[in-house]
Amino acid sequence: MNKYKWGVIGTGKIAHTFATALMNCENAELCASASRTEEKAKRFAEEFGFLKYYGSYREFAEKSDAEIVYIATPMASHFDDAWLCLENGKNVLCEKSLALNTAQTEKLIAFAKEKGLFFMEAMWMKCRPVYRKMKEWIASGLIGDIEYIKADFSNFIPYDENDRLFRADCGGGCLLDLGIYPITLTHDLLGVPDDITSSAHIMHGIDMSNSILFRYKNGAFSSMDNGFEIQLRNNAIISGTKGFITLGNWFHCTEEGILFDRNGKEIERFVRKDDINGYEYEIAELHSCLDVGLKESPLVPHSDTIAVMKLMDECRAQWGMKYPNE
Template sequence: MRETVRWGILATGGIAERFTTDLLTLDGAEVVAVASRTEASAKAFADRFGIPRAYGDWEGLFTDEDVDIVYVATPHHAHREAAGRALEAGKAVLCEKALTLNTREAEELVTLSRDRGLFLMEAMWMYCNPLIQRLAELVRDGAIGEVRTVQADFGLQGPFDADHRLRDPAVGGGALLDLGVYPVSFAQLLLGEPDTVQAHALISPEGVDLNTGMLLGWESGASALLSCSLEADTPLTASVTGTLGRIDVPRGFFFPERFTLLRNGAEPEEYVNEDDPQSLRHEAAEVMRCLRAGGTASPLVPLDGSLAVMRTLDAVRERVGVRYPSEMAATRV
């Protein structure tokens, strides 16, 4: 691939604005097109960022010969269709997390990308954060011994009105896919896919999870206590404890400014992020690195890892009784 990577942005919401802002700080990144379901929204977005082409439908973006990769920033329920159509059109794809509504849809996307030899990555920006990479490296290298416990939480104060997208089951609403994906991904980065999944949740009248607690277990004896909430401003911290020490990550664990390594019997070791911890450019840079190298998947955000996280999220929803309308419709058919 050429040195310049030409991006197309699909959807024009807040996360698309954040990503595009950070993407344009990278050398060799060019945004050539944006698409939305309305031409007015696409044109307003294009005008804001100086993007040459704006489409009022998805197809224009997918058939644009100048687009190398599509960034999918739609709500969860549209990820499967949007990413799938982009791949079928021969485009590489970076798709927001959670990758899809469920494992079946995720497996379909992964199979499609592998069959076509096209790049696909879930936009789990936490995995691309240099400090998170360093934390995972320390754990792998045995800095805290054998991992025994992981704790992480992500909660927002709310309340969210009944008509808010986070409470709409039709678009994959609820705490789990928006927020819970972070604690689950953090635990599985360090321990892999769990052997057992237990969960409890407060369910809204609409049928989505408002407050969810998860207990994951591994045959090694390790466990993870995780939570997500749309009703409580939780600490947003994470901790991983092993037989030889502990690592504590303060508020904002998924974009850490620092973390502390506490080895048994030793002075605390502080690791500091010298870069902007909230920037999305690290994941964009990883995508462009992979594309330039001819890769079809990222070693930092592997597709098998994304599938494993989706299986855990599915297991949690099964335990608490949350199903999305599209899943119920598919069962009836």
């Protein structure tokens, strides 16, 4: 078993969740953590067992011997942080959304290829067992041709002007944070739509909620509602000519998928409880890729990451929403 030295940039909530999975993966060595202050980096390192810590991202990139870096900083920082790590010869797993727009995304991917390094957006949904089982059912023709997808991701979150979710300068808004999941699901199953209709409630320079409809020339369509203003069940249904699949509440990280025939009779139920907290699957995927010398994941290929970002760019263009630092 190959072992890999990991570093983590950013010490917020998502970094804590990821580090919990990382510390329980036997082929991951917790090499170094980095934050904007030495105090935060030290506290994070001590909590999870990282051997070293750095009070600046540049110092981490230039001095640590981490082979892989997980980037868990705010969206607006992803481009600079990922570029810094790639520039210093480190493989990168960067939280979604990978960047603020398509131009940044394409530059990062091109730079990773130029440097000969592994680079992947941390779209953990695609690496999870239930999602992969759903793809198997569809590829086997068990629901026929897909006609309709309904997937939502909306959580009620009280407004806080200091929270990065609500700050335009941090790349806030629900599209890049939540909407990316149903858009990724739809694109993965149906490809690039022929028509996009979308609307959003814009406040303080970010989308507080949005509604997105993708239509395809063959008649298939996908309906997606996302936001911070109302609480939805956040499940998904993929309906085809022969049957349909439901992904349980919180479809992006569900532990249960159910296959039905066209009459609503249950055909198969797939349940897979997480070994740790669900982030272990993307860690395993990255390790598997490095083991065989791949520079991108077949589960989360660069082409998909770029395509989804283009779709989100189109939605924001329809809303007239642009981030101050893009």
